[in-house]
Amino acid sequence: xxxxxDIGHPGQVHLxxxxxxxxKEKGHNVxxxxxxxxxxxxxxxxLNIKYFNLGDKYDELHLKAFNQIKYNKNLLKIVNSxxxxxxxxxxxxxxxxxxxxxxKSIILDDDDTxxxxxxxxFAHPFADTILSPIALKHDRKRKKDILYSGTxxxxxxxxNYFSPDPNILKHLGVSxxxxxxxxxxxxxxxxxxxxxxxxxLKQKLQIIDKLSRFGKIFITTEREIEPELAKxxxxxxxxxxxxxxxxxxxxxxxxxxxxxxAAILGTPAYKCNSFAHRLSVPxxxxxxxxxxxxxxxxxxxxxxxxxxxxxxxxxIKKEWEVKRQKFLSDxxxxxxxxxxxxxxxxxxxxxxxxxxxxxxxxx
Numbered sequence: 001x002x003x004x005x006d007i008g009h010p011g012q013v014h015l016x017x018x019x020x021x022x023x024k025e026k027g028h029n030v031x032x033x034x035x036x037x038x039x040x041x042x043x044x045x046x047l048n049i050k051y052f053n054l055g056d057k058y059d060e061l062h063l064k065a066f067n068q069i070k071y072n073k074n075l076l077k078i079v080n081s082x083x084x085x086x087x088x089x090x091x092x093x094x095x096x097x098x099x100x101x102x103x104k105s106i107i108l109d110d111d112d113t114x115x116x117x118x119x120x121x122f123a124h125p126f127a128d129t130i131l132s133p134i135a136l137k138h139d140r141k142r143k144k145d146i147l148y149s150g151t152x153x154x155x156x157x158x159x160n161y162f163s164p165d166p167n168i169l170k171h172l173g174v175s176x177x178x179x180x181x182x183x184x185x186x187x188x189x190x191x192x193x194x195x196x197x198x199x200x201l202k203q204k205l206q207i208i209d210k211l212s213r214f215g216k217i218f219i220t221t222e223r224e225i226e227p228e229l230a231k232x233x234x235x236x237x238x239x240x241x242x243x244x245x246x247x248x249x250x251x252x253x254x255x256x257x258x259x260x261x262a263a264i265l266g267t268p269a270y271k272c273n274s275f276a277h278r279l280s281v282p283x284x285x286x287x288x289x290x291x292x293x294x295x296x297x298x299x300x301x302x303x304x305x306x307x308x309x310x311x312x313x314x315x316i317k318k319e320w321e322v323k324r325q326k327f328l329s330d331x332x333x334x335x336x337x338x339x340x341x342x343x344x345x346x347x348x349x350x351x352x353x354x355x356x357x358x359x360x361x362x363x
Contacts, residue, residue: 002082003342004103006075006089007034007051010238011257013043014156015108016088018335020049023342031082033075033093039222039238046239052078054093072096079103086342092119095126104128104345108338110152110281113139129349131341135284146341146352148359150334151281153260157242158333164246164265172218172236172244179215182245182262183207183232184253186222197274197297198254201226207252208232210304214311215249220258249317252307256282263291266324268316271295272303289327291320337362 003023005016024030032049034040035057044051054074055067071093079087079101087094088106098105107127113120124130132140134147156162166176174180185199199207205228211217218234219225220241225233236244242261245251251262254273262269263285269292276294277283285291295303310316337359341348351358 001086001343002029002031002084004031004033004079004082004084004087004094006054006087006091006094007032007040007044008057008089008091008093009035010037010039010043011152012090013040013047013049015090015152016155017047017049018156018161019088019338019342022335022339026339026343028343029082031078031084033078035071043238046237068092068096072100076101086345088338088342092123095123098128099126106131106342106345108132108152110136112136112278112280115275115279129345131338133281133284135280139280143353146349147356148332148334148337150331150337151260151264151285153257153264154331155334155338157261157264158331158335159328160333161335162242165240165243166247168236168240168243169247171240174216174247179249180247181211181215181217182234182248182251182253182267183211183217183219184221184251184255184258185219185225185229186253186255199272199297199300201228203272203297203300204229206300206304207307210307211250211252211311218244218248250307250311252303259292259294260285263289264324264327266291266317266320268310268320269293270303270307272297272300285327289323291323291327332359332362334362 005020007013020030032051033054034044034051036053036055037057054071075093075097079097084103087098087103090108094105095107105127106129107123108131110133129144129146131146131148133151134149137147140147169176208217217232219229219232220234245262245267246265248267251267251269254271256275259269259271260282271294274296276296282294286294293306
């Protein structure tokens with residue numbers, strides 16, 4: 001079977017990398033396409049995943065729209081020349097090209113429709129199947145929707161695939177028992193981030209002042225860091241960040257994805273942005289499992305109070321590990337599920353519609 005995975009964001013490299021490797025090992029012809037972004041391409045190269053470059057990626061909305069035509073044209077050529085049977089991704093490109101070509105499309109989407117309206121308008125109608133976490137069951141009621149027990153982050157952080165590397169601590173000059181914190185601040189330039197609110201520089205410095213009394217601080221950012229924060233900037237290859245998150249005492253930031261990653265790794269995670277309380281998957285991690293906490297920007301004082309309270313707990317990581325194990329016991333191995341789903345498509349979609357519990361064969 002000829003399969004294609006389209007990568008439009010660094011997080012999607014992690015999302016699909018294990019499935020790509022497994023499918024290749026099983027003898028499938030797997031083609032990978034990617035947008036021309038340094039963060040995406042560097043990660044693909046570090047993970048030794050060969051790819052076709054679909055073209056430059058832009059932040060400006062009008063350029064995104066123009067480039068979408070180019071992406072579709074370039075992908076269509078690759079689909080035809082490689083005789084692709086199934087396209088997999090979290091992109092408009094896969095969904096739209098599937099309607100003007102011979103391929104079937106499987107789209108993975110973990111966002112509420114209201115939060116990513118453009119994607120819902122211009123990708124969902126064209127996709128053959130949409131796979132989403134069960135936390136979105138209220139928002140996914142079409143015939144093409146398939147729900148699974150898990151999250152996007154679990155595709156690469158499930159214990160079947162991820163083991164933390166303790167050498168990361170030595171690399172950063174941190175002793176095994178030393179307390180440290182990871183902070184992540186986003187650029188806020190994605191189309192669905194327009195009009196949202198993020199942690200201000202003043203608030204970032206307030207968080208640092210609070211944490212610096214207890215341990216070291218490492219800040220990771222998407223773009224250039226503010227000069228006032230430069231001395232805490234993390235110098236680390238992106239594929240190693242999850243090991244650092246695993247060993248951290250806490251994670252604090254305004255990143256949706258990294259908050260969920262820290263939570264799933266058993267690290268207390270605290271998020272502050274205007275998406276707080278609005279998104280179903282983070283809400284599930286917070287309200288059902290207590291793995292993370294979210295605050296709107298105008299609730300910043302509550303964030304500081306919560307951090308101040310929890311930082312004094314000597315066994316907080318043990319407390320979070322218990323919560324993490326409960327989450328893992330309720331979830332499937334989504335990568336194993338995806339591999340089965342692709343290999344047996346479209347029969348697999350029919351099986352899941354008739355018997356949704358079939359997914360629990362992939363624990």
